[in-house]
Amino acid sequence: MTKNISKIKNPNNLDVKAISEAQNSLDSILSKFQTSLSGLTQENAKSRIEQYGKNEVAREKVPSILVQLLMAFNNPFIFVLLVLAIVSFVTDYWLPLQKGEETDLTGIIIILTMVSLSGLLRFWQEFRSNKAAEALKSMIRTTATVLRRAHKDMTPERIEIPLSEIVPGDIVYLSAGDMIPADVRLIESRDLFVSQAVLTGESIPVEKYDTLGAVTQKTSNVGATDIDKDNLLDVNNICYMGTNVVSGTATAIVIATGGDTHFGTLAKSIVGSRAETSFDRGVNSVSWLLIRFMMIMVPIVFVLNGFSKGDWGDAALFALAVAVGLTPEMLPMIVSANLAKGAVGMAKRKVVVKRLNSIQNFGAMDILCTDKTGTLTQDKIILEHHLDINGKVDPTVLELAWLNSYYQSGMKNLMDKAIIRFTEEKTNMKKVGVGLYKKIDELPFDFVRRRLSVVVQNDSDNHLMICKGAVEEMLSIASHVYENGEYLPLDDKRKQALIALAHDYNKDGFRVLAVGIKDIPASETKAQYTVQDETALAIRGFLTFLDPPKESAFEAISALNEHGVGVKVLTGDNEIITIKVCREVGLEPGIPLLGTEIEKMDDAELKIQIEQRTIFAKLTPLQKSRIIRLLQDNGHTVGFLGDGINDAPALRDADVGISVDTATDIAKESADIILLEKSLMVLEEGVICGRETFGNIMKYLNMTASSNFGNIFSVLVASAFLPFLPMLAIHLLIQNLLYDISQLSLPWDKMDDEFLQKPRKWDALNIRRFMIWIGPTSSIFDITTYVLMWFVFSANSIEAQSLFHSGWFIEGLLSQTLVVHMLRTQKIPFVQSTAAFPVVVMTLFVMAVGIYIPFSPLGSLIGLQPLPWLYFPWLLVTLFSYCCVAQLMKRIYIKRFGQWF
Numbered sequence: 001m002t003k004n005i006s007k008i009k010n011p012n013n014l015d016v017k018a019i020s021e022a023q024n025s026l027d028s029i030l031s032k033f034q035t036s037l038s039g040l041t042q043e044n045a046k047s048r049i050e051q052y053g054k055n056e057v058a059r060e061k062v063p064s065i066l067v068q069l070l071m072a073f074n075n076p077f078i079f080v081l082l083v084l085a086i087v088s089f090v091t092d093y094w095l096p097l098q099k100g101e102e103t104d105l106t107g108i109i110i111i112l113t114m115v116s117l118s119g120l121l122r123f124w125q126e127f128r129s130n131k132a133a134e135a136l137k138s139m140i141r142t143t144a145t146v147l148r149r150a151h152k153d154m155t156p157e158r159i160e161i162p163l164s165e166i167v168p169g170d171i172v173y174l175s176a177g178d179m180i181p182a183d184v185r186l187i188e189s190r191d192l193f194v195s196q197a198v199l200t201g202e203s204i205p206v207e208k209y210d211t212l213g214a215v216t217q218k219t220s221n222v223g224a225t226d227i228d229k230d231n232l233l234d235v236n237n238i239c240y241m242g243t244n245v246v247s248g249t250a251t252a253i254v255i256a257t258g259g260d261t262h263f264g265t266l267a268k269s270i271v272g273s274r275a276e277t278s279f280d281r282g283v284n285s286v287s288w289l290l291i292r293f294m295m296i297m298v299p300i301v302f303v304l305n306g307f308s309k310g311d312w313g314d315a316a317l318f319a320l321a322v323a324v325g326l327t328p329e330m331l332p333m334i335v336s337a338n339l340a341k342g343a344v345g346m347a348k349r350k351v352v353v354k355r356l357n358s359i360q361n362f363g364a365m366d367i368l369c370t371d372k373t374g375t376l377t378q379d380k381i382i383l384e385h386h387l388d389i390n391g392k393v394d395p396t397v398l399e400l401a402w403l404n405s406y407y408q409s410g411m412k413n414l415m416d417k418a419i420i421r422f423t424e425e426k427t428n429m430k431k432v433g434v435g436l437y438k439k440i441d442e443l444p445f446d447f448v449r450r451r452l453s454v455v456v457q458n459d460s461d462n463h464l465m466i467c468k469g470a471v472e473e474m475l476s477i478a479s480h481v482y483e484n485g486e487y488l489p490l491d492d493k494r495k496q497a498l499i500a501l502a503h504d505y506n507k508d509g510f511r512v513l514a515v516g517i518k519d520i521p522a523s524e525t526k527a528q529y530t531v532q533d534e535t536a537l538a539i540r541g542f543l544t545f546l547d548p549p550k551e552s553a554f555e556a557i558s559a560l561n562e563h564g565v566g567v568k569v570l571t572g573d574n575e576i577i578t579i580k581v582c583r584e585v586g587l588e589p590g591i592p593l594l595g596t597e598i599e600k601m602d603d604a605e606l607k608i609q610i611e612q613r614t615i616f617a618k619l620t621p622l623q624k625s626r627i628i629r630l631l632q633d634n635g636h637t638v639g640f641l642g643d644g645i646n647d648a649p650a651l652r653d654a655d656v657g658i659s660v661d662t663a664t665d666i667a668k669e670s671a672d673i674i675l676l677e678k679s680l681m682v683l684e685e686g687v688i689c690g691r692e693t694f695g696n697i698m699k700y701l702n703m704t705a706s707s708n709f710g711n712i713f714s715v716l717v718a719s720a721f722l723p724f725l726p727m728l729a730i731h732l733l734i735q736n737l738l739y740d741i742s743q744l745s746l747p748w749d750k751m752d753d754e755f756l757q758k759p760r761k762w763d764a765l766n767i768r769r770f771m772i773w774i775g776p777t778s779s780i781f782d783i784t785t786y787v788l789m790w791f792v793f794s795a796n797s798i799e800a801q802s803l804f805h806s807g808w809f810i811e812g813l814l815s816q817t818l819v820v821h822m823l824r825t826q827k828i829p830f831v832q833s834t835a836a837f838p839v840v841v842m843t844l845f846v847m848a849v850g851i852y853i854p855f856s857p858l859g860s861l862i863g864l865q866p867l868p869w870l871y872f873p874w875l876l877v878t879l880f881s882y883c884c885v886a887q888l889m890k891r892i893y894i895k896r897f898g899q900w901f
Contacts, residue, residue, distance in 0.1 A: 021185050021255040022235045029185055029253060033169035037187070038156045039147030040169055048167035055166040055182055055257040057241075057264040065127070072123035078115050085111040091316060104730070119336075144181035147171040170254040178245045183261040184252035186210040186237050192248035193413060194239055199262070199572075199646050205413060208236050208250070233262075266621060266648065282364075282762020286701065289764045293771070297712050304719045334700045338747045342693040349685055350676035358672035360697070361656040362639065363690025365565055366759035367631055368683070369624075369650065370641040372571040372578055375660075375680075376585055377547045381414040383422040384510060385544040389481050389494075391501055397541035398423060400515050404466045407439040407454045415513065415545055441529045449473060455529055461522035465529070466515070467537055471502040474514035480538040482517075487538050502542060509580015510544035547577070553585040556680035561586075563687050564758045568614055570624045572646055575617035587614055595619045598626070607634055625649035637761060641683070643667050658683070694760050695751040698901040700743050702770045703823045707739070707816045709775035714782035714812075724801040726786075730862050731809050734853070739816050742846040745838040752825055752833055755901070769897060774823065777889050778815055781882045785811045788874055806854040806864045811875060813850035815882050817843050822886045826900040829887075 021029055030036060040048070085108050092104045143160045147170075158173060163181045166172070172184060180194070186208060193205040233240065239252065241263040258264050302319035306312045339356035346353050353359060370376060386398035402423040405416035437456040440463055445452035451469020458464070467474065480487045481494055488494070502512045516537035526533075557567050567587060571578050575592035582589040592615035598606060607630050610616075616627060624640075628650050631638045640647070640654035643663035651657030651670040659671035668674055675682055711732075718726030727735075785808055789795040795804035820843055825833040834840075854864040894900055 022238050026185075026187060026253075029255065033253065033255070035169035035171070035253065037171065039149060039171040040167070041149045041152055043151075045148065045165070045167050045170070048169065049165065052168055052260075053258055054164045056164050057258060057261070068127055069119075069123050073115070073119040078119065081111050081115050085115075124340075144178070145173040147173070166254055166257055168254050168257055172252050172254060174239070174245050174250040174252060175248075180239045180241055180243045180245070182241050182254045182258075183256035183263075184239050185255050186239065187251045187253055189250035190248055192245065192250045194243050194245055196233055196240065196243045199233060199240060199243060199644065206234075206236070208239055210237055210250075266646075282360075282764075285764035286762060286767060289768055290705065293709070297709075297716075301712065301715060301719065304716065305725065308719055334743060334746060335697050337744070338693045338696050341747045342689050345689055346673075346686060349682050351682055351686065352674040352676065353672070354674065355672045358656045359686075359690050360694045361637060361690065362673070362686045363688075363692070363694045364637040364759055364761045365639040365656060365687065365690070367566045367568060367636045368560060368639045368641060369568045369570050369628060369631070369654070371643065371647050372569055372573055372581055373547065374643050375550075375641050376553050376569065376581055377549050380547065381418045381511075381545050382548055383415075383418045383543060384546045385505075386541065387544070388541040389483055389498060389501075389539060391542075394541050395427075397515050397543070398427070400466050400517060400540060401468055401513075401543055403437060403456055404452065404454050404468050404515070407437075407456060408442055408444070408452055413445075415511075415543075418545055419543070440525075441527070443467075443529060443531060443534065445469070449531065449534075451534070453529075453534055455520070461525070463520040463525045465518040465520060465533070465537075467517070467534060468513050468515045468543065471499065471512055471514045471542075474516055474537070474539065475499070477534050477537055478516055478539050479536040482538050482540050490539065498539065505542070505544050506576060509577045509583075510546055511577075513543045513545070515540050515543060547581070549581055549585045550680060552679040552681050556683050557586050559681070559684035560687065563684065563756070565687060568610075568616065568627075570616045570619055570627060570640075570650065572619055573617060575615060578615050578617050582615060589615050592617045595623050598623050603630060603633075606630055610634070621646045621649050625653045628653045637759065658686075688756055691756045691760055692751050693747075695755050695901060696746045696749055698760070699749065699820075699824050700746050702767060702774075702901060703819055704739070704743070705767060706771045706773075706775040706823070707778060707819055708736070709771040710778035710782070711735075711812060711816070713776050714779045717779065717783060718786055722786075722804075724798050724804075727805055727808060727812075728863055731805055731864070734862070735809060735813050735816070735850075738813060738846050738850055742817050742820060742843050745836070745842040746820075748838045749824065749836045752827060754826075760901070766897070766899065766901075770893075773893050774886075774889060777886055778819065778882065780885065781815060781878050782808065782812060784878060788878075792874070793868065793871065802863055802865045803867070806859070806867050807871060809864060810851055810854065810867065811878060814847050814875070814879060817847050817850070818879060818883065819886065822883060823890070826890065826894055829883075 024032070034044075088108050088111065089105075092108065096103045144163055144166055145158055146161055146166065147156045148159050148161075149156045163179075166181045168182075170182075171187070172181060174180065174184075174192070186192070187210055189209045192208045194208050195205045238255075239250075241256075241261040256264075298319050302315050305319070306315035336356070339359050342359040343353040343356060346359070386394060386401065388394035388397060398419075401419050405419040408416065436458050438458075440455040440457055442455065443453040449469065450473045451467055453465055453467040455463050455465050467477075475490070475495055475498065478490050481490050481498070482488075498514075502514070505512050516539045518533075518535075518537050560567060569578060569582060569587065575594060579589040579592065590613060593609055593613045595616075595618040598616070598619070601609065606626075610627055610630055611634065616623075619627075624642075624647065628638050628640060632653075632655070637655045639656040639658060640650045641658045642648075642651055643660050644667055647659075647663075648667050648670040651659060651667060656673060657671040658673045658675065659667045660675045661668075663671070663674075673686065715726055786804075789804045789807040793803060793807065794800065795807065820839065821829045821835055824835060824839075827833040829835075835843075853859050855866045859865065890900070
């Protein structure tokens with residue numbers, strides 16, 4: 001066995017010490033770690049903790065409350081607003097204070113209020129989610145059994161110690177149910193089966209045995225076997241930290257702890273800053289778009305007003321107000337409110353949202369990559385068929401299989417449990433069989449024979465050997481088949497027919513075992529049997545097993561496909577079983593792409609392949625992660641659903657990582673969203689929730705950006721012709737504040753069904769087009785209001801500017817607020833699509849306050865005055881005309897660009 005180990009590849013390119021130790025002799029390992037089969041002394045163990053550190057893997061700790069609070073304000077829009085607040089403080093407060101002039105903190109207070117509410121809302125929601133996620137961490141075994149001596153000359157004792165105190169050189173004892181506490185090299189083992197599902201996703205346990213083959217008196221022919229050179233996890237004399245013992249016992253020496261283990265090295269690779277997600281990229285692109293608009297428009301407004309009015313101080317203040325007006329200062333708060341509302345909605349569906357931004361990423365997701373075992377499947381082997389040699393259902397085969405599984409000693413494996421569960425649920429065999437049969441002996445399963453035999457006796461003196469195992473191994477010891485009530489010789493033709501039948505089931509994704517019997521006459525019976533007695537068996541039939549898909553998987557994948565989300569399966573399991581599962585859940589598998597093939601491809605070639613394939617099988621953890629990143633490079637927003645340590649890198653690299661509450665700690669730490677129930681239908685609900693959240697964010701951003709741009713365009717036109725400022729800075733700030741207040745209800749608005757059918761992403765290009773096309777539409781009616789106030793109401797002098805300001809203030813605010821209903825949908829507002837009740841109430845309230853202000857004491861304080869009642873019929877005509885033109889522009893825009901938001 002050792003001759004091949006030196007060629008084992010490490011597919012993850014990890015510095016795993018287990019590889020080098022696998023090929024060394026036991027004596028050399030004991031010498032290297034300065035230990036013996038009597039174990040370490042307590043003093044040696046203590047010094048080794050200081051040398052190697054505690055047996056703990058790297059993990060991402062929840063930041064302190066202060067750090068979480070500061071990170072809640074880490075948003076490009078907030079940075080823009082803070083810069084504007086600083087400038088406003090200098091120009092509105094500090095400079096006037098130095099000159100002894102009247103100061104004004106209104107603008108600063110408005111901006112800082114928006115920033116504070118946004119940050120605090122985000123902090124509170126994410127703080128609560130982190131607390132909930134911490135409470136979900138699974139309870140794991142925290143101690144291990146080791147051989148230690150108090151002093152060098154004292155007798156060694158088996159003691160229980162915390163996992164964190166395990167050190168290299170420790171002698172550990174393993175038994176059924178134990179978690180492997182570190183990377184260990186086996187010294188002795190007996191019938192040791194280890195589940196590596198946490199690392200590989202493979203649900204079937206593998207046998208591990210010491211270098212000499214774990215020879216027992218009943219399995220004297222056990223020897224070394226070849227090893228899969230392409231996977232370090234196939235090294236069968238090494239057990240890895242985090243895996244667990246399904247059955248058997250073993251003694252082992254610890255060869256790596258903490259960060260030096262395979263588990264620990266993988267954990268280190270995912271701790272640190274997360275990759276930039278679709279949400280981050282979208283926010284950054286829109287932030288820079290608005291900054292560029294400000295850098296162009298603000299200087300133009302400043303220079304135009306400075307030259308035309310001659311007062312550069314007022315021009316500077318007004319330009320600053322324009323900068324604030326161009327900035328959607330409520331956006332951080334609107335985003336936070338939408339995301340928080342989405343998180344609350346998801347919580348009602350038993351979903352914990354750890355990172356609020358992931359809700360929008362959920363809606364933008366157009367590809368969901370998922371692990372197979374435990375996500376698409378139940379991670380629970382079931383018995384599907386019990387057949388005779390011709391493939392027909394045979395109850396006798398089930399009875400024989402049940403006797404074999406029921407009477408074997410030790411911890412039952414998943415297949416034995418499946419047989420017993422099926423039999424007890426479907427028949428009364430247990431009640432009958434236990435009374436009829438008495439166990440004589442058994443020949444335990446081992447990795448080389450790949451079969452298990454039990455010998456039973458009924459009311460006669462004869463014994464019956466019942467053997468089940470892998471098909472080819474069973475055929476190698478069989479001499480007959482049982483067909484139509486008689487035993488027939490197992491010739492080559494019959495053998496090939498049996499192999500073909502088993503292969504057909506394999507192609508359909510079933511694991512197949514053969515069942516054989518041997519009648520032992522009373523004259524040949526024994527008290528104990530050996531492997532040499534497993535000869536001349538008669539094959540009775542087959543058992544087929546399946547890890548079935550979750551009941552909700554088919555419906556969930558169909559729903560995702562209907563909403564424009566493609567599904568790809570990334571698994572460490574083999575391709576045959578994965579193909580079967582995919583077909584059962586409604587996925588067309590196509591031709592799988594294997595991890596060994598992926599290793600030979602460069603990124604350019606793999607980018608092409610990943611678009612064409614649905615199944616990616618026998619993957620290493622970093623291959624999963626590589627596929628995720630290349631899909632993102634291809635322009636996709638990618639989600640990943642997984643639950644094991646092998647899924648952690650992909651969970652971290654995906655735009656939205658989704659895990660379950662039964663997942664490993666590192667998987668849950670890497671995920672953005674944790675599902676608390678088994679139904680996958682919550683995925684569809686999450687997608688819809690994400691799209692509703694994103695849609696309401698886009699409503700605010702598009703409407704505010706275009707409306708603000710329209711206002712600034714109107715200001716430019718007015719500045720060129722009016723002898724006074726078209727609107728004072730305070731008017732512009734109050735108008736924006738009232739408009740923003742009206743937007744606070746948007747998180748409760750509903751989205752058109754058509755909007756929810758496709759993935760949605762941040763699109764700075766569309767926002768820019770929206771601003772340029774839709775914004776000037778409102779400017780048309782701002783200009784008609786200028787004309788109205790100038791010619792009809794004679795507000796055409798500096799002395800009458802207060803009347804002019806009041807007329808434009810009301811028209812500007814009402815048209816800006818009314819645009820919420822016009823632009824929130826691509827349909828005809830109030831006819832084909834009506835806003836949610838909170839939105840209607842809030843906009844009516846703000847419009848009423850806007851009309852009231854010029855008539856109120858506040859109006860006189862800020863330079864406004866009551867308007868004549870004749871103004872309001874003109875206002876109604878203006879607003880109605882605006883609605884008609886806005887609807888027309890909306891149709892033209894959709895026809896030209898093929899989209900709205």
